[in-house]
Amino acid sequence: MTVDMAPETDAAGLARRCEAALIEYLDRQRPHWPDGTPRGVLDAVRRFVLADGKRVRPLFCYWGWRGAGRPDGRPIVTAAAALELFHAFALIHDDIMDGSETRRGRPTVHRHFADVHTSRSWKGDPVRYGYSAALLCGDLCAAWADQLFHESGLPIEWIHRGHRLFTVMRTEVIAGQYLDLVSGVGDGSVAGALTVIRMKAARYTVTRPLQIGAALADGGPELHAALQAFGDPLGDAFQLRDDVLGVFGDPVLTGKPVTDDLREGKPTVMLAMARDRAGRAQAARIRELFGTPDLDDAGAAELRDIITATGARDGIEDLITRRTTEAMTALAAAPLSVPARTALEELASSVVARDR
Template identity: 75%
Template sequence: MTVAPARPGAPGSGTGESLRSRCDAELAAFLDRQDPHWPDGAPRGVYDTLRRFVLAGGKRMRPVFCYWGWRGAGGADCHEIVAAAAALEIFHAFALIHDDIMDGSDRRRGEPSVHRIFADLHTRSAWRGDAGRYGHSAALLCGDLCAAWADQMFHECGLAPERIRRGYAVFANMRTEVIAGQYLDLVSGVGDGSVASALTVIRMKAARYTVTRPLQIGAALAGAGPELLAAYAAFGDPLGDAFQLRDDVLGVFGDPAVTGKSVLDDLREGKSTVMMALARNMADRGQAARLRELFGNPQLDAAGAEELRTIIVDTGARESIEQMIRIRTQEAVTVLVDASLTPETRTELTALAESVAERQR
């Protein structure tokens, strides 16, 4: 199959907001195609909620990395790769919905999380049974449907079957890693809470899923060989670590108006992040006692959260995380110097690396 490149200057540009807008258009078109197939007689709450959730913002990082993985492997800009890359965003929706259930997070992208939407619907409707249980069950179904739709969108992207087969092999590997990483996150939450354990979690659960595998999926779709796939791993693994380390910082120190998430959730949950593991290691006796009292307290209030933030800063844990982010970002960028990439791809991936390190949401 021949794929036609987009016209120069048309919406086919692979840069910045243009690429994100193209992904959004592909997502909207795919979801609209599902509408006529929604079973007659079935309540439309799941479909309508998912359509709003998938299209309501998001950084679209995974589709962007997938696209540049394709371009770096010699693929021309075309509609088909944008559609394939956008499928990763639907899979991301599955991961977010299930993650919010497991973490008990009530906000996502500035709006109620999916399980909260259904729990509130149950309450407003004065239905029988437990509203929270209903919300969790409905959201699980939403996440399951997103996982199925992601597969469908990927396979219907329009690329040749052999290209899709190669890309899907990496996609399937990524999917397994995400689930295994999520389980490891559960285990670490009841385990030793060490820095090493937390670093392993972010590599499996977030780093490869955010950067490395999307790059490799795009490259595999374009027919890349093992050398480029390895270069993408050498770039993507440390950058993905930096992405998640920044995410953990924003989960505690970010502006909720910008991030769309509460700065209390991770602290109330007692989330086993690298930053909190460092804070425990670096705390003096008094600080360690307060960490044990406050961190993981489901009733933690704003004053307690502010005290925790002060301890994190005073122990030096936050600055240590910032240094880790800088080192990993530089490691990733250095890989690009010798990688066999077009100048345009090298420039775009360098800019993406810098935006990952410095992002505020």
């Protein structure tokens, strides 16, 4: 059953309010940009940050706050929107490390700057220039996330409570990214891949945003424990769905070619599961094809067939279902306000049952 909420606090309304906070903040940066510095960096960051309208992480942060009994207001929406700038930092750097060409149906930030270099016939290597410029854009997003969080308008002692978890989240993401880097040079196990997604993506998508919102609201230890019991398995399910879409999704909807993860050799739980279940001939073909930089559509199709034939795709769907059930069971027992519980039920469904 769907419970009607005020338009400004439903998912679409909150996403628009977060976007408005981001636009206001980004527009304030332009006059402070040093004289003589090209505006292209600001424009590229602005386009990238505003390209995706779902605002999943800010929504979880907002409902962590509301779950602790705090009222709606502009300051919490602004603080939550800061998570979107941190998300932009993580995506830009992830695309650099993966060498991805597209994101959200557009060129990645490093690809954009490489194209600018080429179009203007500048000297030097356009690829290296693109990576360097994108690295700076990601760093800028990380710095701005911190600034926007502190300038949200909430009392400073409240911000300090939330910022402690903000720091934990940043550390986990970087540690998870390093684990992902390490696992990418070996075959990897299902358990190892699950650890990577928990650290690199699941926690910073669901659990930490929820807990940051609760910390800002001065929620107690019981609430924080309940939010983690809900957020960790839901975050796993979210990332597992993302990995399935990366290989089997519709590129028109996902904005990313379905060959990218296979060509990059992305060490997902699904690939680790396929390796575990593969016969000798299937395992040999996985070794030959997976992570091949020039993997073509036919090779990608063969890998998808192997993943399906081994039962790995069905295994991941089963794991998504089990993780989601675990999360919803924890949510039912969590000490939350009724509006927050209802909103989180709907948000949980939307992040798992999605096609992009």
